[in-house]
Amino acid sequence: MIHLSKQGNYIIKPVLIIIIWISSTLNFFGQTKESDQKYPVDSLRQWTSGLMDEISKKHPGFYRYTDKEEFGFLIDSTRQSIQDSLTQLQYYRKLKPLFAKIGCLHTGIELPEKYKAYLYTNAVDLNKNFGHGTIPDHETAITFENWISKQDVELNYTIELINKK
Known part of the structure; x- marks a missing residue:
């Protein structure tokens, strides 16, 4: 008997760990107010490539709705569109369309809870x-x-x- 929940958890756990790592990493850099803090272009581009590369290796349906060639183009375009340092919200806006192209309702990216609370209270x-x-x-x-x-x-x-x- 195959336990799909165990198999699914094996695949989903690395993806969730990566997403949590990215979210938590964004919170630890610098001493400025979170909403105004900007991250260097090189770091943002490296995070984008690393994150999407890792998800493509671990997610079984990564290329289900968007083929590999188109996804590669979208990732490269996103990386090249990062011309200046970005805030968390700006970087989120760059990544969100890439996650939407995966087409999986179980895979996504969110702003850190503390940052969402800041946005919604203001x-x-x-x-x-x-x-x-x-x-x-x-x-x-x-x-x-x-x-x-x-x-x-x-x-x-x-x-x-x-x-x-």
């Missing part, structure tokens, strides 16, 4: 109006998922005003 409650995929960013917000039926809210749409406020 913004209006956008999620009740626009779904859970809205990230507040200073005086604007970016939508990255639309879990509600409002069709006029597009992905990557920048929300600048709500009720003219």
Whole structure:
């Protein structure tokens, strides 16, 4: 008898460990306020390559929805698009589309809990109006998922005003 849960845990554990490592690593560098802290270009590019390379080796469905050639192009494009140091939120925005291309609902990346708490305590409650995929960013917000039926809210749409406020 094959225990799928054990087999699945074997594959998922390394992926989760990598994601947790990246998230925790971002929290330990520097002494600046987390939201303003920026990470060097070389480190960001190396983290991107290392993370995606490791996930491609460990995740059984990595190339299920996006073939290897296209994924390689997307990873290289993402690395090349990092031209300057980035904050956690900016880096998250670079990585999130790569994880979406994997197409697995069990594989993803999130901002560290402390950083999410900071974002959500410093913004209006956008999620009740626009779904859970809205990230507040200073005086604007970016939508990255639309879990509600409002069709006029597009992905990557920048929300600048709500009720003219």
